[in-house]
Amino acid sequence: MGMFRESFFLAGNNKNRLKFIFSLMALRGIVKILPLLILYLVVLELLSARVDLGKILVLTAILATAFFVINIWDHYLALSAMKLGHKLSYDIRISLSDKLRKLSLGFFSRRPTG
Amino acid sequence: MEPFFLSSLISASVLSIFFLILDWRMALAAVSAVPLALIAFTYADRIAQRVTKAREESLRRTNSLIVEFIQGMPVIKVFNQVASRFLRFKETMRDFRDKNIRSVVSTTIPSMVLLTCTSLSVAVLLPLGLYFYFKDSLSLSTLVFFIIAAPSFSDSIAHYLFGYMHTKSPIGQAMKHISNILKEKPLHEPEADAELKCFDIVFVNVSFSYNGQPVLKDISFEIPEQSVTALVGASGAGKTTITNLIARFWDVSSGEVRIGGKSIRDLKLDRLLAYISMVFQEVILFNDTILENIRLGSKDATDEEVISAAKAARCHEFIEILPDGYNAMIGERGVNLSAGERQRISIARAILKDSPIIILDEATVYIDPENEKLIQDAITELTKNKTVLVIAHRLYTITSADQILVLDEGRIVERSPHEELLAANGLYNRFWEAQKASSGWKL
Numbered sequence: 058m059g060m061f062r063e064s065f066f067l068a069g070n071n072k073n074r075l076k077f078i079f080s081l082m083a084l085r086g087i088v089k090i091l092p093l094l095i096l097y098l099v100v101l102e103l104l105s106a107r108v109d110l111g112k113i114l115v116l117t118a119i120l121a122t123a124f125f126v127i128n129i130w131d132h133y134l135a136l137s138a139m140k141l142g143h144k145l146s147y148d149i150r151i152s153l154s155d156k157l158r159k160l161s162l163g164f165f166s167r168r169p170t171g
Numbered sequence: 172m173e174p175f176f177l178s179s180l181i182s183a184s185v186l187s188i189f190f191l192i193l194d195w196r197m198a199l200a201a202v203s204a205v206p207l208a209l210i211a212f213t214y215a216d217r218i219a220q221r222v223t224k225a226r227e228e229s230l231r232r233t234n235s236l237i238v239e240f241i242q243g244m245p246v247i248k249v250f251n252q253v254a255s256r257f258l259r260f261k262e263t264m265r266d267f268r269d270k271n272i273r274s275v276v277s278t279t280i281p282s283m284v285l286l287t288c289t290s291l292s293v294a295v296l297l298p299l300g301l302y303f304y305f306k307d308s309l310s311l312s313t314l315v316f317f318i319i320a321a322p323s324f325s326d327s328i329a330h331y332l333f334g335y336m337h338t339k340s341p342i343g344q345a346m347k348h349i350s351n352i353l354k355e356k357p358l359h360e361p362e363a364d365a366e367l368k369c370f371d372i373v374f375v376n377v378s379f380s381y382n383g384q385p386v387l388k389d390i391s392f393e394i395p396e397q398s399v400t401a402l403v404g405a406s407g408a409g410k411t412t413i414t415n416l417i418a419r420f421w422d423v424s425s426g427e428v429r430i431g432g433k434s435i436r437d438l439k440l441d442r443l444l445a446y447i448s449m450v451f452q453e454v455i456l457f458n459d460t461i462l463e464n465i466r467l468g469s470k471d472a473t474d475e476e477v478i479s480a481a482k483a484a485r486c487h488e489f490i491e492i493l494p495d496g497y498n499a500m501i502g503e504r505g506v507n508l509s510a511g512e513r514q515r516i517s518i519a520r521a522i523l524k525d526s527p528i529i530i531l532d533e534a535t536v537y538i539d540p541e542n543e544k545l546i547q548d549a550i551t552e553l554t555k556n557k558t559v560l561v562i563a564h565r566l567y568t569i570t571s572a573d574q575i576l577v578l579d580e581g582r583i584v585e586r587s588p589h590e591e592l593l594a595a596n597g598l599y600n601r602f603w604e605a606q607k608a609s610s611g612w613k614l
């Protein structure tokens with residue numbers, strides 16, 4: 058995926074933070090499946106010969122907790138992704154201006170403005 | 172930049188693994204819609220890319236046309252071009268509007284197709300699952316799981332492709348653009364360099380071309396420290412180009428520029444530029460106060476230092492009588508300064524910077540004698556004990572220069588002080604006579 062390589066290149070010093078966000082995102086993908094699995098267990102229990110109500114209650118509690126955690130997680134992730142995004146674009150703008158200062162003026166006549 | 176689609180990708184993959192473990196036939200059915208979605212997606216992606224590109228080009232045209240339209244307003248008005256120019260303006264804007272609409276449409280229709288395709292998997296799963304269930308080859312629990320999980324699965328796939336499409340075109344292209352600039356090779360700079368002690372400037376066999384168009388041809392000359400050298404030549408002879416090479420706005424094509432005996436390529440750019448003050452042919456002032464515009468010369472200067480530079484550059488008198496004095500804004504919604512006043516502000520900048528080398532690219536515009544006198548006073552103040560290169564258009568301002576270089580078609584054809592050049596009766600003498608005749612000044 059060229060796009061990920063590119064983002065790491067652009068991230069420069071923020072590479073580790075970017076990696077952290079990316080792994081949080083990947084983990085979120087797995088965690089999002091958790092409720093489905095719990096639901097599956099509930100269904101299994103319901104279909105079994107002797108329905109154990111206590112077990113179903115416990116599973117429901119876990120399900121509720123899982124949703125709660127996922128929501129917090131999502132919120133945190135969105136927030137830190139946004140923060141990192143702004144920080145990244147700030148850093149990129151600064152390094153870009155620094156770079157442009159060091160380029161020969163010839164560079165500017167070779168490309169269109171805008 | 173929000174690649175949330177990464178987590179959708181992971182969800183989809185993990186789910187399909189679960190599917191495979193539970194029942195491979197049902198798993199196949201679940202992913203059967205994926206190839207269809209992929210085909211629809213690739214097609215949509217191709218169109219989206221084309222349309223985005225067209226939109227970006229249109230945006231670029233729009234931007235430059237707006238700048239041109241506003242900058243060129245006086246010319247457009249004077250030559251009575253408003254109507255025809257405005258037509259072109261309108262045309263470009265209409266094009267931009269249409270391209271925008273098309274880009275939105277071209278990305279929404281395919282995403283609708285995409286969503287439909289991915290939700291198809293449920294339609295395949297349910298009948299197939301029921302069939303297996305009634306044939307007793309699928310447990311009820313597994314069937315239920317597939318039906319619970321299938322919407323999430325197709326959702327994740329659609330979300331992934333969708334997010335990918337939306338970020339890839341505009342953001343991906345911007346990212347590529349920026350990366351390319353950051354990877355562009357900067358001007359050569361040394362790892363380390365030393366302070367210079369001496370500031371004579373030497374050109375050794377310097378040639379230079381703009382994009383293959385030769386402008387300077389094998390030029391050699393010397394500007395001794397603390398002396399004044401003037402450059403004279405017809406318009407387009409390459410005078411400004413020479414000053415640009417000293418500041419390394421461009422690098423020479425061949426030959427070498429030396430300051431204090433060292434090639435300027437062996438100096439750090441910041442250091443080199445710290446040694447040089449330039450007063451440009453076109454004065455650029457920023458939309459800021461007069462105080463800050465002068466302070467550009469040396470960003471750590473105190474207000475008192477700025478004001479004393481302004482006094483030395485003969486700016487103080489006209490600044491004082493402005494309503495806000497030094498805090499008057501320049502430019503849009505601010506004060507409008509005359510060419511002579513702008514020139515003196517740029518000289519004040521250079522005085523404030525107080526660098527050992529001064530490069531003056533005199534404005535070609537006509538400045539009234541009174542202002543001219545003030546500017547000359549300011550320049551005298553600026554060039555005291557400096558190594559000076561001055562490009563002069565009014566030759567009487569350089570009669571006292573230590574040496575005058577006469578440039579013709581990229582070569583130095585004469586070099587001497589004023590009196591000797593007159594006696595030599597060459598190109599310089601012709602310039603001199605021509606100016607004397609046209610302006611009729613008395614010497």
Ligand SMILES: Nc1ncnc2c1ncn2[C@@H]1O[C@H](COP(=O)(O)OP(=O)(O)OP(=O)(O)O)[C@@H](O)[C@H]1O
Pocket residue numbers: 166381382386404405406407408409410411412413452
């Ligand atoms: N950025 C550029 N790209 C391409 N060609 C250029 C560029 N700048 C200048 N030139 C060309 O190089 C030649 C020399 O230009 P230069 O600006 O050095 O002339 P000049 O002697 O300063 O003229 P003037 O007295 O009008 O200021 C001209 O023919 C000009 O068209």
Ligand SMILES: [Mg+2]
Pocket residue numbers: 410411412452532
């Ligand atoms: Mg010039």
